Amino acid sequence: MDKFDTESDRKLCIIVSHGTLDGAYPSLIMANAAAAEGIDTHLFFTFWGMDVITKKKMGKLSVTPVGNTSMPIPQALAPMPGMATMSTKMMKKQISDLDVPDVPEFMEMLSDMGVHMWACRMSVDMMKLDKDDFFEGVEDIISAGDFMEINEGAQLLFT
Amino acid sequence: MATETLAGTEVQVDEEGFFVDPGTWTEEMAKELAAHVGVDELTEDHWTVIKFCRTDFESKGESPTLRRVSTEAGVPTKQLFQLFPKKPAKKMSYVAGVPKPKGCV
Numbered sequence: 001m002d003k004f005d006t007e008s009d010r011k012l013c014i015i016v017s018h019g020t021l022d023g024a025y026p027s028l029i030m031a032n033a034a035a036a037e038g039i040d041t042h043l044f045f046t047f048w049g050m051d052v053i054t055k056k057k058m059g060k061l062s063v064t065p066v067g068n069t070s071m072p073i074p075q076a077l078a079p080m081p082g083m084a085t086m087s088t089k090m091m092k093k094q095i096s097d098l099d100v101p102d103v104p105e106f107m108e109m110l111s112d113m114g115v116h117m118w119a120c121r122m123s124v125d126m127m128k129l130d131k132d133d134f135f136e137g138v139e140d141i142i143s144a145g146d147f148m149e150i151n152e153g154a155q156l157l158f159t
Numbered sequence: 160m161a162t163e164t165l166a167g168t169e170v171q172v173d174e175e176g177f178f179v180d181p182g183t184w185t186e187e188m189a190k191e192l193a194a195h196v197g198v199d200e201l202t203e204d205h206w207t208v209i210k211f212c213r214t215d216f217e218s219k220g221e222s223p224t225l226r227r228v229s230t231e232a233g234v235p236t237k238q239l240f241q242l243f244p245k246k247p248a249k250k251m252s253y254v255a256g257v258p259k260p261k262g263c264v
Binding site for chain 1: 176194195196197225226227229230235236237240244245246247248249250253263264
């Protein structure tokens, strides 16, 4: 007997196409929540989302105030040297103050939770990457067509 | 709000079965609660998690998330999924008699 009814076949696929802190975290947080609910969760990384799985870059994701009018910095000042570094530092601190792990540790945690991670074939070819460049939680490099087979019947999020 | 009889004692629970007052929980109830969520035997590792959920709830006023249990109680995430299959966050709080966890990560 299981009162939380875990026999559900719910599946969630998230396409991660951004490599900024504010672009990547929402997907990771949703994936974490989904996996904790026993949902079969898949992350498909494409375009700038490749940075989130690339070993050399995953720990260095940043956020820029340029063009981001939600950030409390006047747009005229946003492109000034040091602004992106400062914004990144602030956001990382806010995230860590909530005891939310940094990106590499978060990805490790998701992988331990059984979240499936896939790298986009076309992005890999464009950016001249190969599987060795990726964090070990990435299962394979797959095409858009392969991903369509994986996401059959799934709930899909594009971020 | 509903009532449930566990280990011969009537306790108040919410619509999902989580304890309304964690103070009414006793260790004897844990085995019965575990059976409700498909956990047939409570091992020492289960108890490490249950006890951490209780003490953390007492000190913080909210139920711990999986991340907290792995970093603070030292039970790896992978193992939490083995101990409380599929929905560990809900299940560990349920068995420990603390409210459903509210934290996102």
